[in-house]
């Protein structure tokens with residue numbers, strides 16, 4: 001997965017965003033020189049497989065306009081054409097989606113993911129810079145996607161409000177017309193401390209939330225639930241979730257900022273208060289040079305120590321593989337850590353609830 005941030009700017013100011021507000025207020029746009037240099041390095045350094053998924057990701061990727069993507073696609077075709085099959089994914093807040101964007105999505109074959117957390121009351125964290133709700137703006141974008149018959153995925157952050165009323169969330173999801181649902185808990189990240197952290201009863205409520213969704217969205221239903229597909233794979237196939245997850249393999253999750261700065265494990269680590277986990281800039285030299293640096297050695301040693309703790313102590317290691325590295329760092333200040341709020345809910349609580357059915 002190559003995650004590219006065409007701009008750090010966002011038209012919303014969601015309270016739980018992992019990108020600090022100071023970064024999201026910047027308006028830079030990735031230059032085509034940076035993009036082309038990145039692609040050439042990936043080719044020359046043999047970092048590509050037969051298929052490449054480029055995720056145009058946050059802040060808000062549509063903010064740079066369609067012209068940027070028309071230009072980017074031409075450069076991608078020139079640089080990678082014939083060598084690699086490229087799939088594009090847009091993860092957007094949906095506010096800017098209009099008919100012209102939909103025509104572009106259809107023309108380019110891009111997949112679309114829209115971030116929205118549920119009913120208007122459940123979506124209160126998603127606001128504009130004046131603090132006003134963005135719910136109706138995203139719904140307008142979703143209606144436009146549906147009017148163009150574009151299958152799209154809903155990505156929801158599960159907050160206290162969502163857990164408190166699973167049926168409202170389920171009814172909302174059904175009403176949107178999405179083809180896929182993904183959900184993740186409101187987690188602690190470098191820019192935000194989760195409100196779930198001190199929430200008594202959170203595990204019981206989350207288990208009830210998960211079970212309500214499981215009953216409402218069966219495997220053969222019209223809405224595919226990403227987390228349940230992962231769970232079914234894990235239980236039916238033994239252990240398809242890699243014991244060494246993508247977050248511990250360098251370059252499996254390459255994330256590149258508009259400036260060309262990049263990080264090679266979890267994308268969230270690009271946006272801390274300092275550049276601690278920036279492994280270099282694509283303009284400065286070969287990407288692989290970062291593997292022979294004190295920064296890389298220190299970070300991997302710490303991450304592997306954390307993974308060893310997980311392997312020794314966690315009964316869900318085979319389901320997870322110490323995946324949650326950015327959350328470990330955000331919660332404890334170190335990768336040499338074990339349980340986090342996110343893994344406690346998304347792995348331990350969910351698997352336990354579903355295993356008991």
Ligand code: SF4
Nearest residue numbers: 310314317320322343
């Ligand atoms: S669920 Fe948590 S404690 Fe268990 S392996 Fe995953 S990260 Fe480690």
